[in-house]
Amino acid sequence: MGVYEQLGVKKLINAWGTVTRVGGSKMAPEVLRAMCEAAQAYVDIDELLRKAGERIAELIGVEAAFITSGAAAGLAVATAACMAGTDPVKVARLPDTSDMKDEVIILKCHRFRYDQAVRLTGARLIEVGLADRTLPEELEAAISERTAAVIYLAEAEHVRGSLPLIKVVEIAKRYDVLVIVDAAAELPPVDNLRRYLDTGADLVLFSGGKDIRGPQSSGLILGKKSLIEACAANSCPNHSIGRPMKVDKETIVGLLKAVELYVQKDFVHETQRWEEIVQYFVVEFRDIDGVKVWRGFPTEPGIQPACIPRAYIEIGETRLGISIGEIQARLREGDPGIVVGTFDKGLVLNPQMLEEGEEKPIVSRLKEIFADSMRRCGY
Numbered sequence: 001m002g003v004y005e006q007l008g009v010k011k012l013i014n015a016w017g018t019v020t021r022v023g024g025s026k027m028a029p030e031v032l033r034a035m036c037e038a039a040q041a042y043v044d045i046d047e048l049l050r051k052a053g054e055r056i057a058e059l060i061g062v063e064a065a066f067i068t069s070g071a072a073a074g075l076a077v078a079t080a081a082c083m084a085g086t087d088p089v090k091v092a093r094l095p096d097t098s099d100m101k102d103e104v105i106i107l108k109c110h111r112f113r114y115d116q117a118v119r120l121t122g123a124r125l126i127e128v129g130l131a132d133r134t135l136p137e138e139l140e141a142a143i144s145e146r147t148a149a150v151i152y153l154a155e156a157e158h159v160r161g162s163l164p165l166i167k168v169v170e171i172a173k174r175y176d177v178l179v180i181v182d183a184a185a186e187l188p189p190v191d192n193l194r195r196y197l198d199t200g201a202d203l204v205l206f207s208g209g210k211d212i213r214g215p216q217s218s219g220l221i222l223g224k225k226s227l228i229e230a231c232a233a234n235s236c237p238n239h240s241i242g243r244p245m246k247v248d249k250e251t252i253v254g255l256l257k258a259v260e261l262y263v264q265k266d267f268v269h270e271t272q273r274w275e276e277i278v279q280y281f282v283v284e285f286r287d288i289d290g291v292k293v294w295r296g297f298p299t300e301p302g303i304q305p306a307c308i309p310r311a312y313i314e315i316g317e318t319r320l321g322i323s324i325g326e327i328q329a330r331l332r333e334g335d336p337g338i339v340v341g342t343f344d345k346g347l348v349l350n351p352q353m354l355e356e357g358e359e360k361p362i363v364s365r366l367k368e369i370f371a372d373s374m375r376r377c378g379y
């Protein structure tokens with residue numbers, strides 16, 4: 001019996017995406033082997049962090065990199081780095097920010113659920129603009145001698161009322177203010193690993209456990225050497241705000257291996273695989289009464305990565321007599337359960353984390369659910 005069976009925890013087929021709540025992503029066997037080997041010896045963690053960071057920076061082609069326990073931890077660590085730098089007194093004082101710059105500016109339309117990770121360092125978020133409009137002058141006016149950084153949410157770049165990153169960088173640079181970009185789920189394309197730094201951001205965060213498929217509790221901070229050193233000062237194993245966000249030797253080695261694989265990955269082939277799965281869904285549901293299916297891409301912010309094709313299934317609720325929530329619940333009931341994304345009118349099937357053959361049970365279970373409800377409706 002497997003570890004999950006022993007506990008009575010049901011496995012899930014993941015047509016939702018790299019969602020933490022369902023386990024994020026799976027690691028490649030090479031990553032698991034590297035982690036297993038790493039678990040079998042003691043090493044100096046500072047040295048391992050430094051050398052693994054250097055190797056990752058080299059692989060990606062950026063100045064420096066630091067490994068965290070996730071992009072959310074990266075938000076806290078990067079914010080602490082911008083406030084306390086490497087000053088041991090300040091590092092130890094956080095979240096008490098006396099004698100430090102402690103304001104972090106955020107566009108109102110970029111406020112997001114993870115910004116609590118910025119606030120837990122003691123930083124105060126200063127919102128600029130309106131929910132659907134930001135003027136460059138508003139950003140400029142919010143900058144003061146108390147400003148530690150601007151936090152920019154990559155996925156919100158194109159929401160209504162946002163300012164382009166390049167504009168935010170230009171204004172911030174004029175006042176020597178640092179720009180942190182949360183790009184946790186902005187992969188693929190792999191070029192994004194460099195893109196935000198190339199645009200002029202100072203620190204950029206990625207999840208290690210999303211498309212990179214490293215350990216779920218891993219993440220990357222990329223940026224300039226001096227700032228990456230400040231991130232290290234504010235992280236485990238140092239006693240600092242980042243100490244509770246520990247990364248272990250297995251995670252460090254596992255993420256490095258995952259990045260090695262990621263920068264060599266054949267994305268043309270991967271994209272083709274995604275397209276084939278989506279096409280299969282489209283063909284299978286095309287002639288089902290009461291539903292409409294098409295290939296599409298997410299348009300609303302917060303559904304990342306936006307470049308992966310999905311199958312959208314619009315549910316004619318009145319005709320089918322079943323709600324989106326009920327369909328989701330029924331998909332979860334089976335064993336293995338099935339998790340899918342949703343949009344306002346139906347289901348979104350995301351091929352990103354699906355493995356060979358997993359698309360079949362999704363189709364048969366959905367068809368069963370649709371047929372049941374049609375029958376109940378008396379068609």
Ligand SMILES: *Cc1c(COP(=O)(O)O)cnc(C)c1O
Pocket residue numbers: 020069070071072073114155182183184185206207208209218219304
């Ligand atoms: C997923 C995500 C995070 C959190 O990343 P973890 O690696 O799970 O900590 C933070 N910000 C954004 C925008 C995300 O999508």
